Amino acid sequence: MAAVTACFLSFGLPPAIRRHSYPAHPGAPTPALCSTPRFTVSTAESLSSAPSPDQSPSGGSIQNGRLRKGGGAVASPYMEDEGSEDEGKRLEYFFNLAEDLVRSDGGPPRWFSPLECAKRMNNSPLLLYLPGIDGSGAGLAVQHKRLGKIFDIWCLHIPVLDRTPFTDLIKMIETVVRSERYHFPNRPIYLVGESLGACLALSVAARNPSIDLMLILANPATSFNASQLHSFMPLLEMMPDQIQLTHPFLLNLMRDDPLKILQVNSEKVVPPQAKLVELMKDLLKLPSYVSILTNILPKQTLIWKLQMLKSAAAFTNSRLHAIKARTLILISGKDQLLPSVAEASRLSSALQYCEIRKHEESGHFLFLDDGVNLITIIKGASFYRRGMSLDYVSDYLPPTYSEFLKLYSSNRFMSDITAPVMLSTLENGKIVRGLSGIPSEGPVLLVGYHMLLGLELAPLIAQFLMERNIHVRGIAHPMIFAKCGQGSSTNNLDLPFFEVYRMMGAVPVSGANFFKLFSRKSHVLLYPGGMREALHRKGEEYKLFWPEQSEFVRMAARFGAKIVPFGVVGEDDIGQVVLDYEDLMKIPYFRDQIRTITDDTVRLRKTATGEIANQDIHLPGIMPKIPGRFYYFFGKPIETQGMKQELKNKEKSQEIYLQVKSEVEKCIAYLKEKREGDPYRSIFSRLIYQTINGSSSEIPTFDP
Numbered sequence: 083m084a085a086v087t088a089c090f091l092s093f094g095l096p097p098a099i100r101r102h103s104y105p106a107h108p109g110a111p112t113p114a115l116c117s118t119p120r121f122t123v124s125t126a127e128s129l130s131s132a133p134s135p136d137q138s139p140s141g142g143s144i145q146n147g148r149l150r151k152g153g154g155a156v157a158s159p160y161m162e163d164e165g166s167e168d169e170g171k172r173l174e175y176f177f178n179l180a181e182d183l184v185r186s187d188g189g190p191p192r193w194f195s196p197l198e199c200a201k202r203m204n205n206s207p208l209l210l211y212l213p214g215i216d217g218s219g220a221g222l223a224v225q226h227k228r229l230g231k232i233f234d235i236w237c238l239h240i241p242v243l244d245r246t247p248f249t250d251l252i253k254m255i256e257t258v259v260r261s262e263r264y265h266f267p268n269r270p271i272y273l274v275g276e277s278l279g280a281c282l283a284l285s286v287a288a289r290n291p292s293i294d295l296m297l298i299l300a301n302p303a304t305s306f307n308a309s310q311l312h313s314f315m316p317l318l319e320m321m322p323d324q325i326q327l328t329h330p331f332l333l334n335l336m337r338d339d340p341l342k343i344l345q346v347n348s349e350k351v352v353p354p355q356a357k358l359v360e361l362m363k364d365l366l367k368l369p370s371y372v373s374i375l376t377n378i379l380p381k382q383t384l385i386w387k388l389q390m391l392k393s394a395a396a397f398t399n400s401r402l403h404a405i406k407a408r409t410l411i412l413i414s415g416k417d418q419l420l421p422s423v424a425e426a427s428r429l430s431s432a433l434q435y436c437e438i439r440k441h442e443e444s445g446h447f448l449f450l451d452d453g454v455n456l457i458t459i460i461k462g463a464s465f466y467r468r469g470m471s472l473d474y475v476s477d478y479l480p481p482t483y484s485e486f487l488k489l490y491s492s493n494r495f496m497s498d499i500t501a502p503v504m505l506s507t508l509e510n511g512k513i514v515r516g517l518s519g520i521p522s523e524g525p526v527l528l529v530g531y532h533m534l535l536g537l538e539l540a541p542l543i544a545q546f547l548m549e550r551n552i553h554v555r556g557i558a559h560p561m562i563f564a565k566c567g568q569g570s571s572t573n574n575l576d577l578p579f580f581e582v583y584r585m586m587g588a589v590p591v592s593g594a595n596f597f598k599l600f601s602r603k604s605h606v607l608l609y610p611g612g613m614r615e616a617l618h619r620k621g622e623e624y625k626l627f628w629p630e631q632s633e634f635v636r637m638a639a640r641f642g643a644k645i646v647p648f649g650v651v652g653e654d655d656i657g658q659v660v661l662d663y664e665d666l667m668k669i670p671y672f673r674d675q676i677r678t679i680t681d682d683t684v685r686l687r688k689t690a691t692g693e694i695a696n697q698d699i700h701l702p703g704i705m706p707k708i709p710g711r712f713y714y715f716f717g718k719p720i721e722t723q724g725m726k727q728e729l730k731n732k733e734k735s736q737e738i739y740l741q742v743k744s745e746v747e748k749c750i751a752y753l754k755e756k757r758e759g760d761p762y763r764s765i766f767s768r769l770i771y772q773t774i775n776g777s778s779s780e781i782p783t784f785d786p
Contacts, residue, residue: 159553160483172224172450179220187241199230205468209233209272212279248394270294277303281394288401295407300448305425306395402432415442462581474589475598493540500712502541503783507718513786524603530648532609532616538650556607558588560684600641619662632739642723648716649749655710661703676700709765715749759784
């Protein structure tokens with residue numbers, strides 16, 4: 083049985099029952115509590131254990147951008163990885179919780195909140211989970227621990243024998259949404275819906291355009307009329323009750339492939355005997371899952387749900403034009419029940435603010451698929467906020483360790499082929515290999531050269547985390563955070579690649595974000611040359627394109643930040659620009675594309691003159707080379723502590739600015755000279771070394 087307990091509230095849930103911090107909404111209906119002893123209300127407990135504002139979601143305090151446990155020692159810069167041990171058990175969690183809910187069934191639709199979601203961040207927004215055709219509300223069971231850290235979660239449960247019409251379900255959800263808006267007008271409300279639940283979420287958003295809603299929709303059933311389910315209804319009605327072909331078929335669809343249930347455990351690194359035991363357990367559970375599914379969706383209930391889907395799709399599609407809420411649509415590449423891929427494209431054109439994330443290998447029941455982590459998706463899309471607008475600093479959720487490993491694994495190709503060498507400078511001026519010369523305590527501002535296409539970023543950020551446990555927050559172009567709207571050319575941009583930057587804590591460039599990061603004593607990464615440097619022309623390798631006037635010195639001095647200049651070389655060892663901006667602008671197709679994308683993107687430094695003002699977005703043509711090696715050199719930190727008043731003088735501030743620029747140029751020149759003496763600059767010499775000494779051995783380089 084599920085080890086999950088929950089609090090049940092009936093049809094007209096007012097937030098006063100969920101939280102004791104405010105009186106009931108005038109006129110709100112009185113809730114009826116479920117009498118079964120397995121479900122209890124525990125509002126006070128969940129509130130008293132909520133972390134304070136300066137705590138991380140994992141319970142530790144955040145200091146200097148790194149997570150510290152209660153004892154004060156640096157433990158991890160990552161968000162706590164709640165529930166990762168439950169991967170591979172999604173069906174088990176779903177059916178155990180669904181069985182408990184069905185056992186206590188009867189009465190009208192109602193809400194429940196899992197008690198393992200008791201500890202959450204202050205000011206956490208409300209998340210209403212709206213189930214799919216099963217109606218159990220258990221679809222997020224294995225993710226409750228993770229989501230409960232950052233959301234106040236309430237799940238809708240529709241009893242098996244309930245026949246509440248679609249429009250009445252909408253009114254029920256609206257009661258909660260409007261009451262929450264009344265008591266917390268500055269917080270967003272999240273509606274997470276699967277298939278039928280997605281129709282409910284869209285309909286509520288259409289009827290309440292003035293309420294701040296955030297929609298997350300998995301395989302919306304707005305395409306019901308074009309689906310196999312629509313033609314399946316007459317056949318189901320004629321089928322005798324004794325023949326149960328539907329439920330094994332649905333169980334199959336829950337994992338897209340029936341063998342996936344066994345495959346997850348077979349891939350675990352455990353002794354063969356233990357693996358065999360796990361496989362046998364999984365095999366024996368399958369008949370019980372079919373039995374539970376039969377209880378959740380008996381024939382008459384299934385027919386009723388399919389009829390409701392038909393009316394829900396028609397109701398929702400007629401109101402799409404009225405939806406103003408930001409919408410994130412999650413679609414499955416192998417959805418065998420609904421044409422979700424085509425439907426997502428249609429909805430993207432119909433909705434004002436819509437983004438799409440596609441999961442190629444997933445089936446219809448997306449949240450039951452291992453590897454689909456809703457929090458990870460939310461982080462990558464920058465879809466989490468606790469106020470009226472998104473704050474990229476205070477609303478940022480650090481990656482968990484497993485998320486970082488996944489990101490690192492998917493982007494380690496550059497590190498593998500370039501074997502980065504990182505040098506830093508100690509306080510006494512000595513140059514050493516590694517990052518020991520980087521100050522541990524912030525605020526610290528890393529200022530350097532932006533290599534072609536920003537190829538140096540992934541190895542740099544990863545090395546700071548792995549070697550020093552320092553989470554570097556990058557100042558990035560607003561294009562990386564562009565939200566895809568109707569007809570926006572940003573749909574052509576490589577969003578999955580941008581998600582890596584967002585996951586790792588990049589923020590849009592602005593004075594306000596600089597201020598917030600420095601006030602939190604963060605390590606901040608800045609490239610004054612920006613896009614002009616990263617998209618340089620032929621023959622412009624290692625040339626700085628910085629503004630003439632200082633942009634960061636006085637802000638650094640205000641917080642006493644240490645400025646660390648650095649250089650990086652190696653781009654000319656892996657590729658050569660053969661088609662640059664000047665060449666592309668001579669080709670009509672590329673010229674039109676560059677102008678369209680650039681015009682749709684926020685332009686920086688509008689008043690700047692010279693080359694730094696040329697920020698047109700394009701992708702240069704690059705001819706690859708046999709890979710060489712990347713080299714990073716972090717110079718001696720420049721102190722600004724106690725210089726706040728002195729650096730208010732523009733001339734003095736400009737002097738420090740030019741000093742930083744000169745130091746970056748010296749770092750680049752130093753690396754270009756020293757790499758000539760590296761016997762392992764070539765990938766072939768590195769491969770030979772690792773063949774002899776092992777693939778995990780550190781490859782030597784020149785003497786600093």
